[in-house]
Amino acid sequence: MALYGMVIDLNKCNHCESCITACKVENNLQIVSKESAEMGRVMQWMRLATASYEGNYPDVRPVTMPALCLQCDDPPCTKVCPVRATYRRDEDGIVAQIYPQCIGCRYCMGNCPYNVKVFNWYKEAQPIEYEKCYNIDVAVRVKGVVEKCTFCIHRLQKAKENAAAEHRKVTEEDYIPACAQVCPAHAISVGDLDDPNSNVSRLKSDYRKFTLQEELGTQPKVFYLSAKSK
Amino acid sequence: MNNSQILDEDEVLFKPIYYSGKGFYILGAALLAVLLFGVAMYLRQLVYGLGETGMNQPVTWGFYIISFVFFIGISHAGTLISAILRLSKAEWRRPITRMAEVITGIVLVIGGIHPIIDLGRPDRIMHIFERGRLQSPLLWDLTSITAYFTASTIYLYLPLIPDIALLRDRGGRFHKLYKILAWGYAGTEKQKHVLEKAISILMVMVIPIAISVHTVISWIFSMTLQPGWHSTIFGPYFVVGAIFSGIAALMIVMIVFRKAYHFEDYLKEIHFNYLGTLLLVMSLLWFYFTFAEYLTTFYGHEPVEMRVFLYKFVGGYAPYFWLMVVCNFIIPLIFLTNKKMKTISGLLIASIAVTIGMWLERLIVVVPSLANPRLPFPTGIYIPTLTEISLFAAAAAAFVLGFMAFSKLFPLISIWEIKEGREESVRLVSERLNQYLPSKGHIKKIV
16 A cells, blocks of 8 residues: 655745646646636636745845645545545545546535635636647546546556556656656655655655645645745 | 305405406516527527636636525525414414415525536436436535425425315316315315325425535535635535525515515515514524634634635625625614614515625625635636526526516415414414413412
């Protein structure tokens, strides 16, 4: 049994947003119009959240951090789903979404303390260039369903199958989500939290570690490292 | 007094079934237009997606859920009030119960449709039955609303049977329909006994179901982690609010139909006086719950809760919040405690204020909590679009239309219960009174 988690080193992160772009392309996320974006309907599984502002006027800088589904070990969203369209996978701890099952009641969005779930408000026309390079491993969502980061579960699936074919275990090199793969600063690492020798387990024991809203008891599996506290 | 005279006396109750004025058709056409416009807007939403609404991330619930809670709340008017009045043998209930029960029936249908309107994929509604998770509060809701709808329609239908039999005996329009619905009721002793027994079983059953309905609706909110929602008081708070708005809606309906169908002789000042007192009690109860809810939040002073609290008290939703307090507490207090102002028009004003106020309360429960989530990036803003507003208007129009249609098929005031009251009430009440009072011999001794 594996328990996949992520560590994001905010001291390494340079806010280049390549993880956001990679995620969007990898997971066939819908590109929304400017009007929709202004209404707060941006479709991003990974986004740069403004946590606070530092400095005094006029030298004010937003303090941002990459925010994604924290893959809670005790997720509030799955508890309220009326049709089990979102659930925690026992074999790897990933909180998955079943798009053809979702009825679009958005109850899970309301109960997510981290606001990481997004909804397909419209099915908007996508640029032809974008449609041409859709990732065939990920379903294109219809309108009216909720979606969120799945830790690139399709990549894990492939890695598992390859490893099984070669009669070995999944190694850290086999499974890397898109955001971690493209990060130029190597700020994002993903791996098995149950394995004490894994990279994430090592990083997790760093004194700079914190998680978001730990007090809620959702036990997030995405950890942040920062010299300053959040 | 012989039978034909009694029939003549209640003729005014039969009249709306057979005669419709010009105003009826004009109003009906106007409301139908509003309803059809709403349906058209919904079809549009169905084609283009929920983007047609003003909802976004993080305000993922809006007018539809507000309407859902509001209309289901109004449904408490009915069955609950009528059941409690029947159970407590309040003689003045006789002309009121029918209207109250009709409100429940119509409004439950309207309210029950709203979550489906709110769904992103209404085509997958059957998933709830095929693979529903009973752990989800939405499933509890579905269960209790279905139970309440079943119980309250039967509870509406049973006391209707003797009246349908009266209509059947009169012949004329819809004779065949009445014949089927009357189930061969002829008013024999045995039939009467069975009917009364069935009604008394149902009225006891309906009360816990009705209370469960709004408790469970509040649990949709309070089972989440959202600040402002996660509160133990929500169950009773919502039930009180529901009964409160229900009484207000019932009074509006009564006053309007009293005027339109000339029921002045049946719905007298005293009925409104008693209901007004009930409304005042509920208003005070509502204020008590609201006060308790917000005072606890304020003294707890948790940052996430305080963001919602301040948003309601001084922030973006302050106008709605204070308007709600005025509508739900101050206006009813002024009109219902002052004898001079507790007239029928005064009660109408108070009832309309309460209805608006309770709608605002639902708005204030749903939106500010979503707009100020725990992790304040992003915070949200919610502006309803024409689609949502026209669907709300359509729901209101459907309510009035439903009532108008009902009044053309069945009497709005229970005729047989009025007759029964005339024939037996005095005897029954004096018998009951004699039971309450100390025996005469005893009185003599004291004197």
